[in-house]
Amino acid sequence: MDKLDAYRIIAAQASHGELAFPTNVNASLKIQAALDDPECHIEKAVTLVAAEPLLSARTVAIANSVAYNPSGREVANVRVAVARLGFRTLRSLVAAMIVRQFASMVSDPILRVKSAQLWEHSAHVAALAFVLAKRVSKVDPETAFFAGIVHEVGGFYLLSRAAEFPGLLDGDGEDWRNFGERVIGRGVMKKLGVPEEIMTAMEAVWFGTRVLPPLTLGDTLHLAKDLAPVPSPFNPVDGSGEAYAMSAATIDFECGDGTLRSILEESADDVRSLTAALLMT
Secondary structure, three states, rough: HHHHHHHHHHHHHHOOOOOOOOHHHHHHHHHHHHHOOOOOOOOHHHHEEEEHHHHHHHHHHHHHOOOOOOOOOOOOOOHHHHHHOOHHHHHHHHHHHHHOOOHHHHHHHHHHHHHHHHHHHHHHHHHHHHHHHHHHOOOOOOHHHHHHHHHHHHHHHHHHHHHHOOOOOOOOOOHHHHHHHHHHHHHHHHHHOOOOOHHHHHHHOOOOOOOOOOOOHHHHHHHHHHHOOOOHHHHHHHOOOOEEEEEOOOOOEEOOEEEHHHHHOOOOOHHHHHHHOOOOO
């Protein structure tokens, strides 16, 4: 089957909501729905988080990260961690669990390597987006954190289906970027109930439009992707087969009393601790 035909099949299913989600993703969506309920109280949230060992560990780790614990007073239980983080951050961590569950559907060894790289890229983007939102663009950092976690969920879904379509990921990824990414990404995000604000920001990323210094959530996410030290496996490649990479050395600008580079240096511990917490296995 031609690659574009395969993309059309998956994209058509995505646009109609006909997505094959694993059982554990559906269970996680129920947790997300419970947290979205205005009547959900903290004790219920603690119970939901405590029932998922990895979610519990990641919740405590994020609560102890430099970004959320500048005083250095560590917590050791889920209840205190949930109280420190709040429901919005919890929703982001549930989203991270869902993305990882998509990755668990990948069985092919080569695709698993791509999946691991994509999650590492996503974790870096989420951490960078959080810091850039707080220090540079002044958009809501929690929204930026969530957006970074889910921004490649369409790619994870594609990897989970790739074994059904031999040759789907051959080549440099241009077909994915030009055809599949937007349609499949929109469909998966809609099915997961991703807020419209983040969908709008993703349009800026998908179409490659941004402003520097960043002003919007889309600008912030786009810059975080460019700065992530681990590129997406779907990134364009140069003549040597290596993914194009950028850094504060090639992207810099004045911001307030400093520059992007100085802000990233000052925030390095925040980015490092958030990324490490998200990458917990």
